[in-house]
Amino acid sequence: MKDIAGKTAVVTGASGEAGLAFVHRFAAVGLNVALADIEGEPLSVAEAALNTKGAAERGSVGGKLTSALPMVIRMHTRRVFGLGFALSLCFILLTASGCRGDDSDVISDDGGGSAVQSPHVSGTTAPGSSTTAPAPSQSASVLKFKKGQNNYTLTVDGQRRQFIVHVPPGYNSSTPAPLVFVFHESAHNGGFVYEKWKWREKCDQEGCISVYPTALSYFVVPEDRNQTKWNDTSLSQIVPPGTALADDVKFVRTMVETLEATFSIDKKRIYATGGSNGGRFVSSRILVELPDIFAAAGISHLLGTDGLAPKNNEAIPAYVSYGNLDPILLKGSEALGASGKQLPMEAAEIMQHPLVGGQIANALTTLGLDTTYTVEYCAPKLDRCTATYTTALERS
Numbered sequence: 001m002k003d004i005a006g007k008t009a010v011v012t013g014a015s016g017e018a019g020l021a022f023v024h025r026f027a028a029v030g031l032n033v034a035l036a037d038i039e040g041e042p043l044s045v046a047e048a049a050l051n052t053k054g055a056a057e058r059g060s061v062g063g064k065l066t067s068a069l070p071m072v073i074r075m076h077t078r079r080v081f082g083l084g085f086a087l088s089l090c091f092i093l094l095t096a097s098g099c100r101g102d103d104s105d106v107i108s109d110d111g112g113g114s115a116v117q118s119p120h121v122s123g124t125t126a127p128g129s130s131t132t133a134p135a136p137s138q139s140a141s142v143l144k145f146k147k148g149q150n151n152y153t154l155t156v157d158g159q160r161r162q163f164i165v166h167v168p169p170g171y172n173s174s175t176p177a178p179l180v181f182v183f184h185e186s187a188h189n190g191g192f193v194y195e196k197w198k199w200r201e202k203c204d205q206e207g208c209i210s211v212y213p214t215a216l217s218y219f220v221v222p223e224d225r226n227q228t229k230w231n232d233t234s235l236s237q238i239v240p241p242g243t244a245l246a247d248d249v250k251f252v253r254t255m256v257e258t259l260e261a262t263f264s265i266d267k268k269r270i271y272a273t274g275g276s277n278g279g280r281f282v283s284s285r286i287l288v289e290l291p292d293i294f295a296a297a298g299i300s301h302l303l304g305t306d307g308l309a310p311k312n313n314e315a316i317p318a319y320v321s322y323g324n325l326d327p328i329l330l331k332g333s334e335a336l337g338a339s340g341k342q343l344p345m346e347a348a349e350i351m352q353h354p355l356v357g358g359q360i361a362n363a364l365t366t367l368g369l370d371t372t373y374t375v376e377y378c379a380p381k382l383d384r385c386t387a388t389y390t391t392a393l394e395r396s
Contacts, residue, residue, distance in 0.1 A: 010034040140254075140261035147171065149194070154258065156251045163213035163255060164190045166200040167263075170207050176266035178208040179259060181252065183278030187227040189214040199273075209263055211255060215277075216246045230274075230281035248281065249289050256293055268295055275300040276328065283318065287366060291316045315368040322356075329355065 009026045011033060026033050143152060143165075150165045171177055180203060184193045190212035194200060203210045215228040218239045229235055231248040239245070259265060272294050274282040279299040286294055291314035298319045322329060324343040333343065336354040344350050351357040364371060 008032045008034060010036055012036045140257040143258065143262040145262065149200075154251070154254060156254055157247060159216065159246060161213065161216075161246075161251050162190065163211055164194050165259065166194065166203060166210045166212070168204045168207055168209065170204075171209065171263075173264040175207075176264045178206070178269035178271065179256075179263075179265050180208050180210045181255075181270075181272045182210060182212050183230060183272065183274030183281055184212070184215070184228070185274075185276035185278050186220075186229055189228055197275075208269075209259070209265070211259065213251065213255065215248065218243060218245075230277050231285070232277065232280040233284040234280065249285050252286065252290065253293065270294050271296055271298070273298040273300075283320075283363075283366075287316060287318060315366065318363070318367065320363070 009022075009031045011022050011026070013036075023033050023035060143150070145165065145167055147167050147169050150167065152163055152165065154161045154163065168177075180199060182190075182193050182197060182199050184190060191214070194212040199210045199212075202208075215230045217226045217228050218235070219225070220227045220229065220238050221240060222238055229239075231245045235245060236243075256270065260267070270293055272282045272286050274280075282297050282299050287297060289311055291311055294316055296317040296319070300321055322343070324345055325341075326343070329343060330341070333340075333353070333355045336358075338354050343356055344353050351360065363369075
């Protein structure tokens with residue numbers, strides 16, 4: 001077949017490396033491409049990467065790949081229906097308006113920060129009984145939702161952004177609920193942390209609504225491959241020059257506005273947590289740029305705040321943990337001239353460490369904390385404190 005431009009190719013297993021290679025090859029010769037996979041979340045990540053690549057080649061952001069790359073259509077084929085049925089259905093729909101994997105609520109950003117109804121993006125809910133949301137906000141759409149897992153797609157600055165919202169079984173709109181955002185690490189997605197990090201189980205116990213957004217995919221030079229990455233303050237240093245970076249802070253703010261219009265949210269109890277790249281995004285962006293929204297943050301990563309002052313000097317509390325055998329942090333320590341097979345755990349050694357001490361010093365600046373503090377130790381069941389310690393967090 002010599003003249004194949006404009007014809008359609010269906011690639012199964014499209015979220016894998018081999019499948020993506022076929023997608024790129026077919027698109028390069030002018031074919032429309034339908035992406036099919038039994039795993040919905042990895043397929044979404046692959047689709048986001050293709051949209052990013054197509055946007056870069058067109059010099060714009062988002063939309064169907066109809067210029068430098070032909071149209072790419074996402075199709076999540078669920079095992080229960082069988083692949084043959086899904087492919088047949090997609091071919092039928094291709095002759096009409098296109099093949100879509102989702103339907104239900106749709107929201108998009110009109111460029112001014114408000115969410116409006118749009119036919120281009122979608123959201124689905126897990127099985128269960130429908131729930132009526134509170135009265136809608138004038139600036140944001142109200143989502144349909146059910147108790148349990150709800151999958152949504154939001155368009156921000158022309159890019160399709162995905163997130164999962166878990167509604168606890170005890171949610172009642174008459175009682176404002178805490179809201180927890182969970183940001184995944186590099187090369188993963190919201191679906192991964194939804195399944196693995198146990199936050200939905202915790203929120204079922206505590207009555208909080210939890211949110212699991214997915215970052216966009218970029219070509220990461222040190223890794224020599226595409227990875228999902230949150231746009232923290234270091235992302236621009238590891239992607240090719242000129243790469244368009246998403247405004248993830250705007251994505252977060254838009255999610256908050258949409259969720260506040262949909263649910264009864266306790267605005268004084270909105271929290272953020274993240275690990276690795278997600279943790280650095282929380283520390284370098286959310287702590288600095290969104291203290292007006294978030295009440296506190298818990299981070300499994302060093303505080304990569306780069307010494308930035310928070311917006312309007314409104315510092316928020318942050319809890320930080322790291323592992324002394326973390327291979328990524330050890331590699332970063334070596335690059336700064338530190339030796340050893342593990343990170344220090346003693347206070348004096350920590351503050352003199354080129355990586356850990358430097359990060360803590362930056363965090364003190366961002367959070368507006370003094371370098372000297374006093375701790376009183378009070379033994380359980382005693383009426384008095386048995387010891388007082390004064391420690392200086394200073395670097396030589």
